[in-house]
Amino acid sequence: MATTICFIIWAVFITDSVWTRTVRQVYEVHDLEDWTAQDLDCPRECFCPPSFPTALYCENRGLKEIPAIPSRIWYLYLENNLIETIPEKPFENATQLRWINLNKNKITNYGIEKGALSQLKKLLFLFLEDNELEEVPSPLPRSLEQLQLARNKVSRIPQGTFSNLENLTLLDLQHNKLLDNAFQRDTFKGLKNLMQLNMAKNALRNMPPRLPANTMQLFLDNNSIEGIPENYFNVIPKVAFLRLNHNKLSDAGLPSSGFDVSSILDLQLSHNQLTKVPRINAHLQHLHLDHNKIKSK
Ligand SMILES: *[C@@H]1O[C@H](CO)[C@@H](O)[C@H](O)[C@H]1NC(C)=O
Numbered sequence: 001m002a003t004t005i006c007f008i009i010w011a012v013f014i015t016d017s018v019w020t021r022t023v024r025q026v027y028e029v030h031d032l033e034d035w036t037a038q039d040l041d042c043p044r045e046c047f048c049p050p051s052f053p054t055a056l057y058c059e060n061r062g063l064k065e066i067p068a069i070p071s072r073i074w075y076l077y078l079e080n081n082l083i084e085t086i087p088e089k090p091f092e093n094a095t096q097l098r099w100i101n102l103n104k105n106k107i108t109n110y111g112i113e114k115g116a117l118s119q120l121k122k123l124l125f126l127f128l129e130d131n132e133l134e135e136v137p138s139p140l141p142r143s144l145e146q147l148q149l150a151r152n153k154v155s156r157i158p159q160g161t162f163s164n165l166e167n168l169t170l171l172d173l174q175h176n177k178l179l180d181n182a183f184q185r186d187t188f189k190g191l192k193n194l195m196q197l198n199m200a201k202n203a204l205r206n207m208p209p210r211l212p213a214n215t216m217q218l219f220l221d222n223n224s225i226e227g228i229p230e231n232y233f234n235v236i237p238k239v240a241f242l243r244l245n246h247n248k249l250s251d252a253g254l255p256s257s258g259f260d261v262s263s264i265l266d267l268q269l270s271h272n273q274l275t276k277v278p279r280i281n282a283h284l285q286h287l288h289l290d291h292n293k294i295k296s297k
């Protein structure tokens with residue numbers, strides 16, 4: 001039995017390395033120049049797939065520093081390493097980058113050099129989840145479409161951080177340390193295309209003020225929000241998905257028209273302190289009200 005298993009493992013191993021070698025030979029025969037070019041500029045610590053020359057895989061390697069990124073790269077995978085800093089230097093030729101995944105590292109705001117991110121003029125997606133950021137990094141490239149900052153320690157948003165991000169559609173700040181005082185009058189001004197804003201699991205006691213007019217999905221679960229100001233929804237006339245589960249909403253905290261807003265399709269209010277079913281609109285498709293204090297008559 002044991003011998004059979006050993007043999008199978010051995011056979012798989014051999015087959016696998018033969019297969020790798022065959023793939024390599026195929027490229028050496030047919031695509032010698034491309035293969036050589038990639039071989040030369042591929043950082044030693046990373047993997048450059050011959051069939052996907054715009055991608056660079058450097059994830060799960062215990063890296064402490066970002067290697068020099070070749071200019072041909074569009075997609076950069078650096079997640080799950082021990083990286084603390086984002087210097088400008090390794091990115092100086094990486095003008096084509098569209099996508100950077102730096103989730104699960106040890107990046108602090110002090111470690112991010114001023115021009116490191118803003119010099120990436122074509123960047124669309126930036127993943128920085130599970131790091132040690134205390135502020136939203138700034139400045140960011142104006143081209144950015146998605147900014148993922150879940151599970152950091154963000155409590156501050158520097159003035160003007162979002163003011164040029166006209167193409168940002170998704171901002172994920174869930175599971176951070178935001179208090180109400182994180183927001184200035186103009187914090188969200190300029191986010192003309194923002195559609196999803198996630199601030200679940202922070203320490204907000206009030207609804208975030210002056211949200212972008214195109215917001216469709218607003219996720220605020222697991223805060224300590226007690227009320228919603230009168231006419232709050234007038235500035236976000238497209239809001240369709242509103243999640244406020246696990247807050248401290250009471251009947252008295254709701255605006256006089258409740259949630260009678262024609263754009264809302266999905267309304268989640270579980271785990272609050274409501275004693276009455278709030279006013280809703282006839283268009284509403286999903287309503288979650290479990291774990292409140294509503295008595296059935
Ligand atoms: C950028 O490109 C120049 C010219 O090819 C090269 O000398 C330099 O080392 C490159 N920088 C990085 C960080 O790779």
Ligand SMILES: *[C@@H]1O[C@H](CO)[C@@H](O)[C@H](O)[C@H]1NC(C)=O
Nearest residue numbers: 121141142143144164166167
């Ligand atoms: C925003 O997106 C549009 C359409 O894709 C593009 O033409 C424009 O250059 C982008 N803006 C920035 C600042 O990158």
Ligand SMILES: *[C@@H]1O[C@H](CO)[C@@H](O)[C@H](O)[C@H]1NC(C)=O
Nearest residue numbers: 174175200201221222245246
């Ligand atoms: C909110 O907290 C509850 C209870 O701790 C948890 O089950 C739920 O996943 C949390 N939701 C979010 C979006 O953080």
